[in-house]
Amino acid sequence: MKVDAFDFTLPEGLIADRPAVPREAAKLLCVGAAITDRTVADLPELLNPGDLLVFNDTKVIPARLRGLRRSAKIEVTLHKNVSADSWHAFAKPAKKLKPGDIIRFADDFTALVTDKFDGGEVALAFSAAGPQLMEKLMAHGEIPLPPYISSLRAVDEQDRKDYQTIFARDEGAVAAPTAGLHFTEDLLARFGARGIEMVATTLHVGAGTFLPVKVEDTVDHKMHAEVGIISETAAAKINACREKGGRIVSVGTTSLRLLESAADKNGIVHPFSGETDIFITPGYRFRAVDLLITNFHLPKSTLFMLVSAFSGFEKMRTAYTHAIENKYRFYSYGDCSLLYPADD
Incomplete structure (x- = not known):
C-alpha cells in the first residue's frame, strides 16, 4: 500500500x-x-x-546521552544492545562522526565510534561494560522521550517515573x-x-x-x-x-x-x-x-x-x-x- x-x-x-x-x-x-x-x-x-x-x-533505560567530539556537541540515542560494552545508536549530527572518534560524556565516561551506517546510525564501544555501563547511563543519560514530546518541553525527573x-x-x-x-x-x-x-x-x-x-x-x-x-x-x-x-x-x-x-x-x-x-x-x-x-x-x-x-x-x-x-x-x-x- x-x-x-x-x-x-x-x-x-x-x-x-x-x-x-x-x-x-x-x-x-x-x-x-x-x-x-x-x-x-x-x-x-x-x-x-x-x-x-x-x-x-x-x-x-536512560538511553539519550549528550557529549562532545572534541568541541562539537553530539547527541546519541542508544537503540540496540550488541554486547556488554557496545550499542548501536542514532547520532545527531551524525555527519560530524567517523570511525575512530571519541565522544566524551563525562570525565570518566566515553564511547569510541567503531562503525557508521546509513541514516545517522553509529556503532559505539563504551568505556564501561555491563552493570558499570548501566550505572553510567543512570548517572549521565536521560529518558529518551519521543521527539513529539521533547519538542514541546524539556525532559525532567518526573519522566523517569x-x-x-x-x-x-x-x-x-x-x-x-x-x-x-x-x-x-x-x-x-x-x-x-x-x-x-x-x-x-x-x-x-x-x-x-x-x-x-x-x-x-x-x-x-x-x-x-x-x-x-x-x-x-x-x-x-x-x-x-x-x-x-x-x-x-x-x-x-x-x-x-x-x-x-x-x-x-x-x-x-x-x-x-x-x-x-x-x-x-x-x-x-x-x-x-x-x-x-x-x-x-x-x-x-x-x-x-x-x-x-x-x-x-x-x-x-x-x-x-x-x-x-x-x-x-x-x-x-x-x-x-x-x-x-x-x-x-
Missing part, C-alpha cells in the same frame, strides 16, 4: 505531554462493531473472565511500551477479581520505533530488529488460555508483534528468544491475538499501519477521525483504545 494512505492531520494541541492522573482516568476508545467512548478504568468490565492480558515487562510501566522489570528498552503506562495496581486488582489473568513477555523497544517511514510504498520499508523473549511458562499459559476458550488480549503493539513472531500457522505460541523485525500491514492474517489495547499513533507510522491491519483500514480511519473530533490525547502519554479484529 502507499504510505500516504496512512496520513492524517492531527492538531498539535492533542499531543499529550503528560499522562492522565490517575492513569486509568485516560479515555478509552472501543473500536468494534461500533465505536464507543469509555475510560481505561472500564477495561475490567469490557473483558471476560478467562481472558489473558499479555504485557511487556521491558524497562526503559511517568515513562515507565508498573510491569517494568527487564532493562533494555529505549522507548516505553506505552499501552502499559495506563495500568495501575488498583486496576490489576480489579482484573484479578474478575478472573482475568496476566502474563509477562519481553520486547526491548528500540528507538527505531520513532523513525519516519521514508519510502513511498509499504513493501519497501525495512523495520529495525528488536530483541524479544517469551518463556516456556508464558507460552504454555497463552496456549492454555486459548484452549479453554479465553481471549488473548495484547497490551500494546510491542506484545502483539512478539506474539505474532512466535506463533505458528495454527496460532500456537512457541517459546521465543531472539530478534524480530516483523512488519504488519493491512492484509496480514493474525494468528495469536484476539484483542489489542494500544495508544493513538503517528500519521504514516508503522504502528498506525499495524492497527489498520488489525481492525480494518477504513474502520481505523473512522476511529481516528472520531478521536480527533472528541479531543482524545495522542501518542505516548495520551489516551488509549481497545481494538477488536476486523470482520473477515
Whole structure:
C-alpha cells in the first residue's frame, strides 16, 4: 500500500505531554462493531473472565546521552544492545562522526565510534561494560522521550517515573511500551477479581520505533530488529488460555508483534528468544491475538499501519477521525483504545 494512505492531520494541541492522573482516568476508545467512548478504568468490565492480558515487562533505560567530539556537541540515542560494552545508536549530527572518534560524556565516561551506517546510525564501544555501563547511563543519560514530546518541553525527573510501566522489570528498552503506562495496581486488582489473568513477555523497544517511514510504498520499508523473549511458562499459559476458550488480549503493539513472531500457522505460541523485525500491514492474517489495547499513533507510522491491519483500514480511519473530533490525547502519554479484529 502507499504510505500516504496512512496520513492524517492531527492538531498539535492533542499531543499529550503528560499522562492522565490517575492513569486509568485516560479515555478509552472501543473500536468494534461500533465505536464507543469509555475510560481505561472500564477495561475490567469490557473483558471476560478467562481472558489473558499479555504485557511487556521491558524497562526503559536512560538511553539519550549528550557529549562532545572534541568541541562539537553530539547527541546519541542508544537503540540496540550488541554486547556488554557496545550499542548501536542514532547520532545527531551524525555527519560530524567517523570511525575512530571519541565522544566524551563525562570525565570518566566515553564511547569510541567503531562503525557508521546509513541514516545517522553509529556503532559505539563504551568505556564501561555491563552493570558499570548501566550505572553510567543512570548517572549521565536521560529518558529518551519521543521527539513529539521533547519538542514541546524539556525532559525532567518526573519522566523517569511517568515513562515507565508498573510491569517494568527487564532493562533494555529505549522507548516505553506505552499501552502499559495506563495500568495501575488498583486496576490489576480489579482484573484479578474478575478472573482475568496476566502474563509477562519481553520486547526491548528500540528507538527505531520513532523513525519516519521514508519510502513511498509499504513493501519497501525495512523495520529495525528488536530483541524479544517469551518463556516456556508464558507460552504454555497463552496456549492454555486459548484452549479453554479465553481471549488473548495484547497490551500494546510491542506484545502483539512478539506474539505474532512466535506463533505458528495454527496460532500456537512457541517459546521465543531472539530478534524480530516483523512488519504488519493491512492484509496480514493474525494468528495469536484476539484483542489489542494500544495508544493513538503517528500519521504514516508503522504502528498506525499495524492497527489498520488489525481492525480494518477504513474502520481505523473512522476511529481516528472520531478521536480527533472528541479531543482524545495522542501518542505516548495520551489516551488509549481497545481494538477488536476486523470482520473477515
